[in-house]
Amino acid sequence: MNEQAEVAQETVESGGGRVSPLRRVIRSRTARVSVVAGLVGALLGAGAVAWRTDTLPLVGGSAPCWDSLGEGTVTALFGEDREIRSEEQRLGRDHRARDLSYGECRVSSLKDGETRSQVTIRVHELDGLYGLDGDRWPAEYLEPDMVPLGKGVPGMADASRAWVAFPESCAGKRRDFTASTVVDVAWGRAGIDRDAGLSGWEEDRAALARAAVDAANGAMRSLGCTASYPAPGELPAVAGWQEMRTGPLCGIEGFALPAGFSAERREALSLERFGGFGGPARVCEVGGNLPNTYLRFTTVVDPGLADVFAQDVMRGGVHVQGLKGYGSLSETRAAYRATCATGKVVFLVEQKRAIDDVAFDLTRVMLPAYVEAEAERIGCGPEKLKIMRG
16 A cells, blocks of 8 residues: 555545544555564663564554653643554563663654654663762753652652652562662753753743653553553743842742852852742852852652762762761762651752862852751751761
C-alpha cells in the first residue's frame, strides 16, 4: 500500500473525520525505517532495558509513556494540529548491573515532518553516592522557580522541568545513601531559565506539572503498584528577581552577607530570588541566573531527596560537625545533613563564580550562618556548626 493510499485508508478508518494528533500513526516505509533505526540506537545505549517496538500511538491503542499521557495532557503540552510521535522503553531494571534506571519515554511534536518540540520523561532512582546525580539533577530540578505540586504530591515544577517521587510503598524502602525514585520531565535545554514573565509561562508550567503526575501514575501502574497521586492543583506564583540592599538574605531571618564585604561585592550580590516554600526543597540564588549566578543556597526537607547529596556530605572536603549532624565543604560546595523531627534535612551552600576576582571563600564563611538560621526557620534548631581543622 502506497503512502497516499494509507492516508486515504486512515481517513476511512476514522469515519472521514480528523484523526487526533495522539492517535495519528506514521506508517510510511521511510518513517518505519527511521523509527526502527532510532530504537536500535537507543537500545544499544540503554543496556538491558529494551525499547518497545510498538511505541507509536496506535489507533485504538495505548497512550504515550506507559499509557499515561491522555489527550488533554498531550494537547496542553504541544497544542493542536501537530503530529505526535512517542518512543518509550519497557519499564524494568537490571539488578545484577545495579542499574538505577527503570526506563525513558520521549514524546515529540512534529510539523511538516520536522521535530518542533520534545518532552523527555525518565523513571530512575537518584544516586547520591557513586554517580553525578548530586550535581546534575539538583541543578535542573531544584530551582528557585520550582513550586510544590500540592498536598499529597511529592514533587515540584517550573516551565521547563518537573518531577514527582514514588512513595516507598511502590519503590521499596530506601537503602542507606540512596535517594528517591523519581519521574522527571524535561522540556528544552538544561540550564536555560525561562523568564516567568513571558507569555505562556504559567500554562507551560501547568502542562509539565500535569504530565509529571500522569507519567508517575502510569509508571507506577506499569510496575504493578497500586499507589496514585491526585492531579496538581493551582500552582503558586513565583517570586521574581528582587533587589536586596538591606534586610535578611534570601528572606531568612538572622541570615545576612558577611560583615566587612566591600561595596563592590555587595553590589554584585544585590539581586536574589527564592522559592519552594512549603515544598520538598527551598532554593535561593544570589547575583543572577545560572550559569552566571554567584551563590546558591538549598534546603532539602524531603528525607527522600536528602541522600542525593550523600557524597558531598561525607566526602566533599573539610569536615563539619554540628549538634544534630555532620557535613563537609570545599571551595565551591558545602553540604550539611541534620537529623530533625521530620527526618533527614540537607543544607547546601554553593559558590558558582568568583566575586570581583576574589578567591572562592564563601562556602566556609556562610555555611554555619546559613544552617543555623535555616534550622530555626524549619523548626530544627537550635543548631551550631564547627568547621574542623584539616
